[in-house]
Amino acid sequence: GAVVSQHPSRVICKSGTSVKIECRSLDFQATTMFWYRQFPKQSLMLMATSNEGSKATYEQGVEKDKFLINHASLTLSTLTVTSAHPEDSSFYICSARQGANTEAFFGQGTRLTVV
Amino acid sequence: GQSLEQPSEVTAVEGAIVQINCTYQTSGFYGLSWYQQHDGGAPTFLSYNGLDGLEETGRFSSFLSRSDSYGYLLLQELQMKDSASYFCAVRTGANNLFFGTGTRLTVIP
Numbered sequence: 001g002a003v004v005s006q007h008p009s010r011v012i013c014k015s016g017t018s019v020k021i022e023c024r025s026l027d028f029q030a031t032t033m034f035w036y037r038q039f040p041k042q043s044l045m046l047m048a049t050s051n052e053g054s055k056a057t058y059e060q061g062v063e064k065d066k067f068l069i070n071h072a073s074l075t076l077s078t079l080t081v082t083s084a085h086p087e088d089s090s091f092y093i094c095s096a097r098q099g100a101n102t103e104a105f106f107g108q109g110t111r112l113t114v115v
Numbered sequence: 116g117q118s119l120e121q122p123s124e125v126t127a128v129e130g131a132i133v134q135i136n137c138t139y140q141t142s143g144f145y146g147l148s149w150y151q152q153h154d155g156g157a158p159t160f161l162s163y164n165g166l167d168g169l170e171e172t173g174r175f176s177s178f179l180s181r182s183d184s185y186g187y188l189l190l191q192e193l194q195m196k197d198s199a200s201y202f203c204a205v206r207t208g209a210n211n212l213f214f215g216t217g218t219r220l221t222v223i224p
Contacts, residue, residue, distance in 0.1 A: 104212060
């Protein structure tokens with residue numbers, strides 16, 4: 001299957017700082033990338049959908065000013081958690097697909113801990 | 116709204132067969148996918164059903180009944196490494212994938 005790389009795998013940051021997470025499709029061009037958040041022992045909750053070259057579409061209840069998403073190229077999307085707080089601590093996972101109606105492949109996830 | 120229901124936990128013996136059910140209520144439906152996730156890891160794709168019926172991939176099979184809004188994942192010849200969480204996910208549009216609550220499978224010797 002296709003490879004999606006997410007970086008960093010773990011990050012610890014101080015409350016009030018910002019953290020950037022990168023998601024790269026390594027062997028295909030991803031027209032669409034998705035960002036999920038997963039709390040312990042819970043399901044993956046879709047945060048936003050980003051299409052290359054356009055603004056991300058955020059799910060209801062997700063603050064677009066807090067979770068900044070940029071999809072500047074067909075192989076890279078970034079999620080920036082701005083002014084992070086302890087309640088933002090979670091497992092963030094990206095996925096990417098090559099085109100509509102194709103399977104999505106997941107990155108390895110980023111464990112964010114805000115102290 | 117969207118909802119996908121799965122059992123929260125299942126325990127089965129090594130070598131046995133286990134079935135994980137998924138019922139869904141979504142505003143759109145393109146197909147049902149299944150993902151496996153080990154603790155601390157990312158989900159990995161297992162199977163996809165776009166049409167009614169059974170799809171078989173090695174030890175794993177997945178079934179869909181669109182009229183019943185129901186599907187299941189069948190795992191045969193269970194191995195210890197199969198202990199993980201399993202999620203059903205509905206593709207509600209060309210780009211949207213909505214995940215179920217997840218089933219934690221524990222395989223015991």
